[in-house]
Amino acid sequence: MKSFLIFFFFSISLLSQQDDNKISSDVKLVVGIVVDQMKYEYIPKFWNKYGEHGFKRLINNGFLAKNAHYSYARTSTGLGHATIVTGTTPSYHGIVGNDWYNPAQGKEIYCVDDNNVDPVGTTNKIGKKSPKNLLTTTVSDENRISSNFRAKTLSVSLKDRAAILSGGHTSNQTFWFSEKEGIFVSSSYYMEKLPDWLIEFNSKKNIHNYIDFWDTYYDIDNYIESGPDLNNYEGKFLNKKQSIFPYDLKKLSKNRDGSTDYNAIKYSPYGNEILKDLALKAIIEEELGSDDITDFVHIGFSSPDYIGHKFGSNSKEVQDTYIRLDRTIEEILNFLDKEIGLNNYVIYLSADHGITHSPDFLADNKIPINKILSSKVFPPQLNQYIKNISNYNIFLDKDKIVNMKEDIDDIKIKITNLLLSEPWIYDVYDFTNFKYFETKSSDNYSLNMLLNNSHPKYRGDLAFFVNPFWVKQSSSTSNHGTPTTYDTHVPIIFYGKNIKKGVSYNKLNVKDIAPTLATILGINFPILTTGKIIVDAIK
Incomplete structure (x- = not known):
C-alpha cells in the first residue's frame, strides 16, 4: 500500500510538472527578424541558391506560413513593423503611414518624429525620435510588464522607424543609423548617452570595414532566377555609369571633398552585415538571454529595401543580397546555439511589406501596367x-x-x-x-x-x-505601398523553443505574429490585439 501511495503521488507530481511546462515559458531570448521588402516569393525563387543552415534550417525545422498577408492598403515600413509587434492594424495602432496628414495639427507628420526628445550620440535631427505616435502596446512591452520590467528589450535597424516601432514603448536600447555621420544613434527617450561598447563599435575604423568590394557570391552566370545584369530598368548607384557587378564601394563612396557617402552601406548587403554584428555584440555586452527571464532582440534588416528600390525586384543585386542574407542568418543561428543554447530561444522572421516589379519591366513583358x-x-x-x-x-x-x-x-x-x-x-x-x-x-x-x-x-x-494595373510614377525602380498581393504577401517563419515543425497553406495575417508569441511566452497580448493565435505553430 505504501509503495502504491508513493507511486501515486510521484505520478501526480510528474503530471503537474508537465502541465506547468505547458503553461509557463522557459524561453531565454526571442529574436525578431524583419527583412524590409522581403516578399514571400523570394523563398521558393532563390531556394536552390540557399545553403542548408540559414533559411532552410529555419523552414525545415520550424514553422512556415506560405499564405500570410497584410490586411491594409498602405504597405510601407512603419506600418509593417508596428503591425508585427502590436498584433493589430493601423486602424488601432495608429501608424497609418510612414508619413501622414494630422487634421488636428493641420500638417503632415513623420511616424517617429518627436521634438520633445534630444539626440543621443549625434547633434543631428535624426536623433529626435520616439515611439510616441504608436497608440498600443507591443509584445515586447507586454513581456517587460509581465516580468515586472526585469526583462530587457533591444531593437536595431538602419531605419529609425523600423528600430523604434519594433522596440515599442519600453525598449531599453534602440539604435538606428545616421547615414550622414556613418554611426548608430539613439534619443533621450531611451538613454542619456550611448553605451561604451557602441561608441567603440561606431569608430570610423570599424564602420569603414563595411564599405567593401561587392561582387556576386556565386558566379553571376548561375543567377538564372533573376534578369540580366545590364538592363534598362535599374537606377544609378553612387554615380557608377552602369548598375552592373562588381561594385568597388570604397571607390564609389568617396565624395569629391574626401568625405564618405555612407549610402554605400545602406545600398549593399554590408548593411545587413553591420546590423548582424551590432545585434550580436549587444547580446553579449548587455547579457541578453543570460538568465531565466525572457529578453527580446528586434533586428530590422533595411538594406534589402534600399537595394530593391534601386535595382528592382528582378535584379541580380536583389538575388545576391538574399543569397548573402541566407549566410547572415546562418551566422545568427550559430551564435545563438553557442551563446544562448540550442533549445533556449525563439526566432520569428517576417517582412514589413513586399515589392512590386518594375512597371517598365512588366509592361515590356505584356503585363498591362x-x-x-x-x-x-x-x-x-x-x-x-x-x-x-x-x-x-x-x-x-x-x-x-x-x-x-x-x-x-x-x-x-x-x-x-x-x-x-x-x-x-x-x-x-x-x-x-x-x-x-x-x-x-x-x-x-x-x-x-x-x-x-x-x-x-x-x-x-x-x-x-x-x-x-496602375502604379504611381516613382524615381524608384521597384516600389510598394499598394494593397495588391505583390505588396501584401510576405513570409512568416517561427523557429526554436516550443515551435511545432510544419507548414500552413491557410490564409494568415501578419498581425497573428504577436498573439502567437504572447501565447508561447505566457504573457498578455498587446492591448488592442485583433490577430489570432497560429495554433499550428505551437507545440
Whole structure:
C-alpha cells in the first residue's frame, strides 16, 4: 500500500510538472527578424541558391506560413513593423503611414518624429525620435510588464522607424543609423548617452570595414532566377555609369571633398552585415538571454529595401543580397546555439511589406501596367476645398466650404465623380457615412483594406482605391505601398523553443505574429490585439 501511495503521488507530481511546462515559458531570448521588402516569393525563387543552415534550417525545422498577408492598403515600413509587434492594424495602432496628414495639427507628420526628445550620440535631427505616435502596446512591452520590467528589450535597424516601432514603448536600447555621420544613434527617450561598447563599435575604423568590394557570391552566370545584369530598368548607384557587378564601394563612396557617402552601406548587403554584428555584440555586452527571464532582440534588416528600390525586384543585386542574407542568418543561428543554447530561444522572421516589379519591366513583358503621372486631377474651383491628400485619404476644408456657402455633400459628389472618371481609380468611399460601411464592408476587399489603414484620429472625408494595373510614377525602380498581393504577401517563419515543425497553406495575417508569441511566452497580448493565435505553430 505504501509503495502504491508513493507511486501515486510521484505520478501526480510528474503530471503537474508537465502541465506547468505547458503553461509557463522557459524561453531565454526571442529574436525578431524583419527583412524590409522581403516578399514571400523570394523563398521558393532563390531556394536552390540557399545553403542548408540559414533559411532552410529555419523552414525545415520550424514553422512556415506560405499564405500570410497584410490586411491594409498602405504597405510601407512603419506600418509593417508596428503591425508585427502590436498584433493589430493601423486602424488601432495608429501608424497609418510612414508619413501622414494630422487634421488636428493641420500638417503632415513623420511616424517617429518627436521634438520633445534630444539626440543621443549625434547633434543631428535624426536623433529626435520616439515611439510616441504608436497608440498600443507591443509584445515586447507586454513581456517587460509581465516580468515586472526585469526583462530587457533591444531593437536595431538602419531605419529609425523600423528600430523604434519594433522596440515599442519600453525598449531599453534602440539604435538606428545616421547615414550622414556613418554611426548608430539613439534619443533621450531611451538613454542619456550611448553605451561604451557602441561608441567603440561606431569608430570610423570599424564602420569603414563595411564599405567593401561587392561582387556576386556565386558566379553571376548561375543567377538564372533573376534578369540580366545590364538592363534598362535599374537606377544609378553612387554615380557608377552602369548598375552592373562588381561594385568597388570604397571607390564609389568617396565624395569629391574626401568625405564618405555612407549610402554605400545602406545600398549593399554590408548593411545587413553591420546590423548582424551590432545585434550580436549587444547580446553579449548587455547579457541578453543570460538568465531565466525572457529578453527580446528586434533586428530590422533595411538594406534589402534600399537595394530593391534601386535595382528592382528582378535584379541580380536583389538575388545576391538574399543569397548573402541566407549566410547572415546562418551566422545568427550559430551564435545563438553557442551563446544562448540550442533549445533556449525563439526566432520569428517576417517582412514589413513586399515589392512590386518594375512597371517598365512588366509592361515590356505584356503585363498591362500603367503609371499614374499625377494625382493632381482637380480643377482650381474644386481643389480649393481640398486640404490634403494622404495615404489614399482626401481631407476637405470644411470651414472654407461653409464660408463659401457650398454644400459639403455636393462637394463630395463632385470629387467622387471626377475621380471615378480617372482610369486609375477603382472606387471612392465616403468615410463619414457609417451606415454605408455597415452594409458594404463585410466582403468588400477594397473598402476593408482602406478601413484597416485608417485610424479615426487621421481619417479623411473620402478615400479612394487604385486599380491594380496602375502604379504611381516613382524615381524608384521597384516600389510598394499598394494593397495588391505583390505588396501584401510576405513570409512568416517561427523557429526554436516550443515551435511545432510544419507548414500552413491557410490564409494568415501578419498581425497573428504577436498573439502567437504572447501565447508561447505566457504573457498578455498587446492591448488592442485583433490577430489570432497560429495554433499550428505551437507545440
